[in-house]
Amino acid sequence: MSGHSKWATTKHKKALIDSKRGKVFTRLSKExxxxxxxxxxxxxxxxxxRTAIAKAREENMxxxxxxxxxxxxxxxxxxxVYEELQYEGHGPKGVAILLKVxxxxxxxxxxxxxxxxxxxxxxxxxxxxxAWMFDQKGLITTPASGVTEDRLMEIAINAGAEDVRLDDDVFEVTTAPEDFPAVCDAMRAAGLVLPYAEVTMIPQTTVPLEGKEAQAMVRLMEALEDHDxxxxxxxxxxxxxxxxxxxSQNG
Structure with missing residues (x-):
């Protein structure tokens, strides 16, 4: 899970820096x-x-x-009239890629x-x-500096979360898709900041990448995400x- 979360949070920071509001709003409108x-x-x-509107408001739409x-x-x-499609493929070193279009x-x-x-x-x-290599889950992150693990467990598990784990300097909270809104609401009500909160597809296993393979993977991810x-x-x-x-910073 950690690889997915790292990409998601890094991508979120990059999106804020790039201020690609036009594309962000277009995608949110479609959803x-x-x-x-x-x-x-x-x-x-x-x-x-309700989840789509909450995300749109977080982006100041x-x-x-x-x-x-x-x-x-x-x-x-x-x-x-939009149609939802799913595409699947592979990246460097056989990395599995799943697209929602x-x-x-x-x-x-x-x-x-x-x-x-x-x-x-x-x-x-x-x-x-x-597709069989991914599970649909709610994934929520919050800075570890803002809450103790015991307190977060109390908030999240009581609201229906499946798991809470520490990854570097953030806590990752996972939920069943149907419990995601309630867990988000409970965490926000407790005053927690949620840099990333989405119902997403979490890989069952990960492929470690370094050097040129990592560079090629980031280039492919960004090319796909830039498509309207x-x-x-x-x-x-x-x-x-x-x-x-x-x-990401060096393009």
């Missing part, structure tokens, strides 16, 4: 619209929509944008994704080739936090 289309426009009765995205999803106002034209998206893999040292695979239709990229590599931060 809100799909959540509203599948589960209705009331966040109280739609956990996926204007409420008007959020409302329009919901209305597009429910059909109250016209908008593109939202598109209104899959005939355009598929060849573009295949090209990104091939140009950056990877290979797009068949459906099912790596890609919502999430999951992979089972493990690169040290220091190496990740260095590679």
């Amino acid at each position: 809100i619209s799909i959540a509203a289309r599948l589960g209705g426009g009331d966040p109280d009765g739609n956990p996926r929509l 204007p409420m008007d944008n959020i409302k329009k995205a919901i209305q597009k999803g429910t059909g109250e106002i016209p908008g593109a 939202t598109t209104d034209n899959k005939n355009r998206t598929i060849p573009e994704i295949r090209s990104l893999f091939s140009k950056n040292g990877g290979a797009l695979g068949e459906n099912g080739c790596v 239709d890609v919502q999430h990229v999951y992979a089972n590599f493990d690169i040290s936090r220091e190496t990740l931060e260095s590679l």
Whole structure:
């Protein structure tokens, strides 16, 4: 799990530095619209929509944008109809990569994704080739400096979390997907800062990478994440936090 968490938190910091608000808002709007289309426009009765709205507000997305995205999803106002797709492939040293894509034209998206893999040292695979290597879980991080392990265990486990563990200077809290909103709410109510909180795909095992392989992996991850239709990229590599931060900062 640690490799995934390190990438996720490093990526989050990099996104704040790069201030790619346009792309962030576009992806959040797509997620809100799909959540509203599948589960209705009331966040109280739609956990996926409630989570998407919470993330949008954390990114300072204007409420008007959020409302329009919901209305597009429910059909109250016209908008593109998005389809959710999953792609799978491999990166350097056989690293497993799982993509969640939202598109209104899959005939355009598929060849573009295949090209990104091939140009950056990877290979797009068949459906099912790596998905079995991941488990869907809620993953939440909080700085270890802000809470003791005993206190965090009390807060998180009582709210429905499955596990709490220390990784470097952060605690990682894992949950079942259905318990994720309640655990987030409990941690925030206790005054904890949550730098990363998402329902994600956590790899069962990881592949350690160093040097050129680590550099190639980061280049492939960033190329995939920069594609407008890609919502999430999951992979089972493990690169040290220091190496990740260095590679991300140096482009």
